[in-house]
Each structure stands twice: as structure tokens, then as C-alpha cells.
Amino acid sequence: MKKIRIVIVEASIEKVPKDLHKHPAIQNDAKRRRRSPDKILLYLPIHYTALLSKGINTTKRGRPDILHRLLLLIQDHPLNKMGLIETYFHTTNDEIYWVNPETRPPIHFYGFEGLMIQLIEKGRIPPEKEPTLIKRLDLTLEELVREGDREVYALEKEGIEIWKTDIKKIFGNTLLIGGFQEGEYRRDIADLIDYRLSLTKETLKASTAACMALTMLYQSIRI
Numbered sequence: 001m002k003k004i005r006i007v008i009v010e011a012s013i014e015k016v017p018k019d020l021h022k023h024p025a026i027q028n029d030a031k032r033r034r035r036s037p038d039k040i041l042l043y044l045p046i047h048y049t050a051l052l053s054k055g056i057n058t059t060k061r062g063r064p065d066i067l068h069r070l071l072l073l074i075q076d077h078p079l080n081k082m083g084l085i086e087t088y089f090h091t092t093n094d095e096i097y098w099v100n101p102e103t104r105p106p107i108h109f110y111g112f113e114g115l116m117i118q119l120i121e122k123g124r125i126p127p128e129k130e131p132t133l134i135k136r137l138d139l140t141l142e143e144l145v146r147e148g149d150r151e152v153y154a155l156e157k158e159g160i161e162i163w164k165t166d167i168k169k170i171f172g173n174t175l176l177i178g179g180f181q182e183g184e185y186r187r188d189i190a191d192l193i194d195y196r197l198s199l200t201k202e203t204l205k206a207s208t209a210a211c212m213a214l215t216m217l218y219q220s221i222r223i
């Protein structure tokens with residue numbers, strides 16, 4: 001059985017921008033956690049007023065917890081343990097990262113934040129030791145999703161009902177999941193999609209959608 005290449009797209013993993021370091025919401029968070037503002041991820045639930053003060057788009061930025069939940073779920077899924085998943089994530093500023101199938105992200109968000117800061121700064125974690133758990137890759141999203149003539153499937157509310165498709169076809173191909181809280185795939189990313197698969201008529205949390213789809217894929221090869 002061929003592997004599914006899962007690519008989480010438009011994940012918001014970024015350090016607090018320098019021009020927000022002096023904002024009270026950032027200062028308070030940094031002081032409370034005894035961290036420098038330069039060592040904190042932009043995080044909407046805590047930094048809401050700071051994001052608003054600069055008119056930052058809150059539908060696509062400031063939610064690193066979405067990527068955290070997705071990675072916890074995907075890395076722990078039986079399909080990953082069977083060696084049938086390759087996990088990658090793409091960020092809102094177009095960086096691409098590979099995740100080792102053996103990587104088990106920290107369950108505490110602040111532990112995950114520490115790793116992501118190191119990843120942004122050094123390009124890989126751990127920076128020097130082996131094995132590499134996560135590393136930045138020097139390629140475009142298009143090169144990643146299409147490599148070896150893969151077809152590109154995407155989970156999306158406005159798609160064909162997943163129950164009506166032969167989902168086994170996703171094995172050997174790419175599956176996109178939006179790592180953002182609201183809105184549609186960015187135009188250039190939407191243009192890469194061949195098949196849109198809908199799980200329900202309502203918008204789901206990205207981690208719920210991923211869990212449902214992976215479980216269907218798991219069952220498709222068990223029966």
C-alpha cells in the first residue's frame with residue numbers, strides 16, 4: 001500500500017512581529033511566562049488586542065494551536081504507525097516543513113511553542129542531534145504536492161461528499177488539510193487542488209475533519 005502525503009496548509013506558525021513587542025498584551029504574556037517577546041508565537045486567544053491594533057488578519061494568523069492539535073492527532077494515528085503517512089506542513093509565509101513519522105509532539109502547548117520557536121530560528125529540531133524530528137525543506141508547495149505526478153485531494157466543506165468517492169485512491173497521492181481557523185484556501189493553493197472532499201455540510205474544526213478522514217481511510221484498507 002502506498003503512503004498518503006498529508007500536507008497541512010497555511011498553518012500560522014510565526015514569532016510575535018517586532019512592531020508588536022511593546023504592546024501590553026504581548027508584554028503581559030511575556031512577563032507572566034518569563035520569556036522574551038522574541039521567543040513567543042503569535043497566539044490570537046492571548047494576543048487578540050495586539051493583532052487588532054495592527055489590523056492583522058485574524059482568520060489566517062495567530063492560531064498555532066491548530067497545527068499543534070493536527071500534529072498530535074496525525075502522528076498518533078494508526079495509519080501513521082502502519083507507515084502509511086508522510087506528514088508535512090506549509091506556513092502562511094510559504095515555508096515547508098517535513099515531520100519525521102516517529103515525532104510525537106509535546107502535549108502541552110507551551111512545550112510545542114518552544115519547539116516551533118527553535119524550528120523557525122534553526123530550520124530543524126533538534127538543531128544538531130539526530131534523528132531529525134522536524135525540518136524545513138527548500139522546495140515550493142507545488143513541488144511538494146505534485147512530486148511524482150501525485151493527484152491533489154483536499155478536505156473542504158464545499159466539495160463532493162467523501163462517502164461517494166473511492167477514498168482508497170488517496171493512497172499514493174496528496175491530501176491537503178487547511179491549518180487555519182476560518183475562510184477558504186488561498187487562491188494559488190486552491191488552484192493546485194484536483195478533488196475537493198466534503199465530510200459534512202457544516203464547517204468542522206481542522207482536527208475533527210482530519211480525524212474523520214483518517215479513520216475512513218484506515219477502515220477502507222481494513223475491510
Ligand SMILES: C[S@@+](CC[C@H](N)C(=O)[O-])C[C@H]1O[C@@H](n2cnc3c(N)ncnc32)[C@H](O)[C@@H]1O
Pocket residue numbers: 154155156157158176177178179180181182183184185197198199200201202203204205206207209
Ligand atoms: C476551520 S476549517 C476552515 C473553514 C473552511 N471555510 C471550510 O469550510 O472548510 C479548516 C479546515 O478543516 C477542513 N474542514 C472543515 N470543515 C470541513 C468539512 N465540512 N468537510 C471537509 N473538510 C473540512 C478543511 O480542510 C478546512 O480547510
